Amino acid sequence: MRENRNWSILYIIFAFVLFFPVQLLFAKSVSYGWRWGEIIPTSFSERGFTVLLNDSRFYSAIGMTLLIGIIVILLNLLIAVPAARALAFHTFRGKWIVEVVLLLPILIPSLAVAMGIHITMIRLGLADHWLGVVLVHLIPTVPYSIKILRSGFERLGQKWEEQASSLGGTKAAILYRIYLPQLLPSFRSMVFLIFVISLSQYALTSIIGGGNVLTLAMLYFPFLSSVDEAVIASFSIVFALLPICVMIGFELVFRLVIPYQKRVFLD
Amino acid sequence: MKWFKSNSWSLALLPAFLFTFCLVVYGLFMAAQESVTTLNGFSTDAYKKIFQNEAFLDSLTYSLRIAFVSTTLSLVLGLLLTKFLFETLKNHLARTMVWLPMLFPHFVWGYMMILLFSQTGWFSTMLHAMSIIDSPDQFPVLTNDRYGIGIIITYTLKEIPFVVLMLLPVYAQLNRDLPNVVKTLGGNKWHVFKTVEWPWLFPVLMEAGLIVFAFILAAFEVPYLLGTTYPKMVSVLAYEWFYQGDWSKRPESFAVMMTVTAIIFGLLVLLLSLVSRSRYRMMKGNGM
Numbered sequence: 001m002r003e004n005r006n007w008s009i010l011y012i013i014f015a016f017v018l019f020f021p022v023q024l025l026f027a028k029s030v031s032y033g034w035r036w037g038e039i040i041p042t043s044f045s046e047r048g049f050t051v052l053l054n055d056s057r058f059y060s061a062i063g064m065t066l067l068i069g070i071i072v073i074l075l076n077l078l079i080a081v082p083a084a085r086a087l088a089f090h091t092f093r094g095k096w097i098v099e100v101v102l103l104l105p106i107l108i109p110s111l112a113v114a115m116g117i118h119i120t121m122i123r124l125g126l127a128d129h130w131l132g133v134v135l136v137h138l139i140p141t142v143p144y145s146i147k148i149l150r151s152g153f154e155r156l157g158q159k160w161e162e163q164a165s166s167l168g169g170t171k172a173a174i175l176y177r178i179y180l181p182q183l184l185p186s187f188r189s190m191v192f193l194i195f196v197i198s199l200s201q202y203a204l205t206s207i208i209g210g211g212n213v214l215t216l217a218m219l220y221f222p223f224l225s226s227v228d229e230a231v232i233a234s235f236s237i238v239f240a241l242l243p244i245c246v247m248i249g250f251e252l253v254f255r256l257v258i259p260y261q262k263r264v265f266l267d
Numbered sequence: 268m269k270w271f272k273s274n275s276w277s278l279a280l281l282p283a284f285l286f287t288f289c290l291v292v293y294g295l296f297m298a299a300q301e302s303v304t305t306l307n308g309f310s311t312d313a314y315k316k317i318f319q320n321e322a323f324l325d326s327l328t329y330s331l332r333i334a335f336v337s338t339t340l341s342l343v344l345g346l347l348l349t350k351f352l353f354e355t356l357k358n359h360l361a362r363t364m365v366w367l368p369m370l371f372p373h374f375v376w377g378y379m380m381i382l383l384f385s386q387t388g389w390f391s392t393m394l395h396a397m398s399i400i401d402s403p404d405q406f407p408v409l410t411n412d413r414y415g416i417g418i419i420i421t422y423t424l425k426e427i428p429f430v431v432l433m434l435l436p437v438y439a440q441l442n443r444d445l446p447n448v449v450k451t452l453g454g455n456k457w458h459v460f461k462t463v464e465w466p467w468l469f470p471v472l473m474e475a476g477l478i479v480f481a482f483i484l485a486a487f488e489v490p491y492l493l494g495t496t497y498p499k500m501v502s503v504l505a506y507e508w509f510y511q512g513d514w515s516k517r518p519e520s521f522a523v524m525m526t527v528t529a530i531i532f533g534l535l536v537l538l539l540s541l542v543s544r545s546r547y548r549m550m551k552g553n554g555m
Contacts, residue, residue: 010355013348014364017424021379022371024389028382036387036403039396079286082279090276100539102283105291106478107531109485111502112524113291115509116298139291146283151436193369200372203487203506217372217488224378224492233382236375243370 022240028233048230052238057219062242065215068130069198069246072137076145076194079138084149089158106143113139114207121208128212136208137198144197145190152186153179180258191250195243216242295528302521313518314526323523325498331530333415333500334484337422342476344423345430346468350460353438356431368428374488377421381493384409384417410493417493418500422486426479433475437467470542477538481531485524501527 028034029048031041052058083102087095105113114136118127126132160182164174202217209218216239223232302313317323355361371379383389391406400406410417445463454462490500499507501523508520 007355007361010352010361010364017427018364018368021376021383024382025379036392037395039389039392079282082281083283086276086279090274092274092277096539098280100535101287103478105287107481107535108291108295109481109502109524109527109531111485111487111505112298112521112528113294115505115521115524116294116296116301117290119301120293120297135290138286139294142283142286189366192366196369196372200374200488202374202491203502207509217374220374221491232378236371236378239372239375240370 025233025236028229029237031230034229045230048228048234051228051231052234057214061214061216061219062238064130064213065199065217065242066246068134068137068213068215069195071134072141072198073191073194073250075134075138076141076190079142080145080149080190084146085153087146088150088153102146103143105139110136110139111203111207114204118207127208128210130209130213132208133205133213133215136204137201139204140201141194141197144193148186148190148193149183152183156182177259181260184254184258187254188247188250192243192247195246199239199242298521299525302518302525305518313522317519317522317526320519322498323501323504326501326504327526329415329498330484330500330502330527333418333422333490334480337419337426337483338476338480340419340423341426341430341479342472345427345434345475346472348427349431349434349438350464353435356435362435365428365431368425372488373421373425373486374492376425377417377489377492380417380421381410384420385411411495413495415490415494415500418490421489421493422479422483426483429479430472430475433471434468437471438464441467473538473542477531477534480534484531485527 027041030044030046032043032045032047034041087099087102117136121127121132121135124132126135156179160178161174164178169177199215200217201215202221205213205215205218209215211218220235220239223235226232303309303311305312349356352361356365368376381388385391386403386406386408388406388410391400391403394400394406409420441464446459449459449462485502486500487502487506490503491506494500494503505520505523508516508523511517511520
């Protein structure tokens with residue numbers, strides 16, 4: 001009984017907080033001349049999506065967003081996997097200082113950092129270039145990757161690794177056959193979160209990209225001041241579709257690369 | 268050097284440290300430098316100017332209030348949600364549902380809040396349909412309003428899932444026998460919460476609170492969308508000064524962001540002293 005009641009509370013919260021606004025967004029995207037006073041739209045049109053799909057900048061923005069997001073995810077893996085494992089399995093004096101330092105990038109306002117490195121980026125030729133934007137997107141993402149992967153390693157414990165190496169497993173085999181499959185839920189969470197964060201950056205992209213690196217967020221903000229609500233709503237939906245596509249893409253890669261997986265979607 | 272040889276694993280932290288120092292700490296250092304550099308060399312004029320500037324002072328109190336209210340709300344609601352739905356949240360589907368609000372960037376949430384709460388929004392229409400109001404201007408101003416209500420609603424809703432995901436592992440690791448000990452000794456539900464759950468929750472709540480507070484205080488996108496022309500949130504103000512044509516406002520723009528950073532650092536220090544590390548596992552990784 002109690003269990004059932006909890007489920008219904010969760011569904012009510014879910015419906016109110018998520019389902020309802022999103023449904024309104026969908027309705028708005030296909031509505032036509034939806035005026036104040038009408039609870040549901042009276043006429044429909046696919047015009048919102050058509051305007052968007054006929055805009056050539058839209059496609060290049062999607063390409064740029066995907067390129068930046070995917071490279072940010074891969075760099076995150078390179079930085080976070082070793083750090084997360086070290087933090088999960090080793091204790092040492094002053095560990096809390098290391099932990100605080102690695103948390104700094106999300107505590108320090110990223111706008112201050114981006115404004116600060118702007119001149120250096122210009123000197124290095126990274127400003128107005130997607131590489132510079134990738135670097136600056138690492139700031140709000142790396143601490144989360146370390147956190148997610150660290151808890152993954154902690155849940156796993158060190159026993160698996162010890163057992164494998166006592167049976168003669170090499171480091172590469174341990175990584176491939178033990179860590180990759182068992183950390184899969186953490187990788188999924190990470191890919192999802194990192195991509196959404198990268199997708200959400202307007203100010204950082206604008207400062208370092210200087211208007212030359214056109215991501216979806218850069219395109220979205222000018223659209224917001226237009227009065228065409230159906231187009232804005234259609235555009236907003238694209239923001240949710242893109243992470244889903246990236247998740248599916250990474251899922252296919254995981255299926256191909258990672259051995260012995262449980263078929264569960266999100267953890 | 269000997270230490271490094273016997274602790275060769277510490278090299279694993281190198282990429283993360285290189286990233287933090289070469290990008291983040293360096294960027295902050297450069298920002299600090301620019302805030303005290305004028306054409307005539309070193310000067311703290313920018314700081315003097317912003318602290319005499321009413322627009323900045325209003326903006327700072329406005330931002331602090333918004334960040335404080337949204338953080339408190341999302342911590343309290345996130346805690347209640349985790350506490351009462353913990354058993355349900357063990358289910359995969361339920362946890363996926365908690366993840367879902369993160370699917371949309373926060374500025375898209377901001378736009379959805381406009382659809383719902385603006386004077387011509389859906390709630391206003393609903394009240395009209397129920398014959399409570401006759402025209403849109405009788406609906407309270409909740410977006411682009413003077414008190415930042417729209418910004419607070421957006422961030423509270425957006426940060427609750429984050430708080431829940433931070434707290435879930437704490438409840439997962441709680442010792443299930445301790446509540447019974449408290450009950451045997453005559454304690455009630457409140458005693459269980461206070462003595463068993465709170466000591467574990469406190470450090471994680473503080474950490475989540477600091478991350479959320481820092482994030483909202485220095486946020487740009489949502490205030491840019493849902494804020495008013497006066498007062499603006501600090502990042503919006505700094506961004507505008509940064510891009511002002513003749514660059515004369517740039518030192519002030521940097522000074523604004525450095526002030527915000529200093530406030531966050533102050534809170535970090537306060538927090539680290541509050542949460543004694545010998546007892547609590549502060550800053551320890553958990554299910555994020």
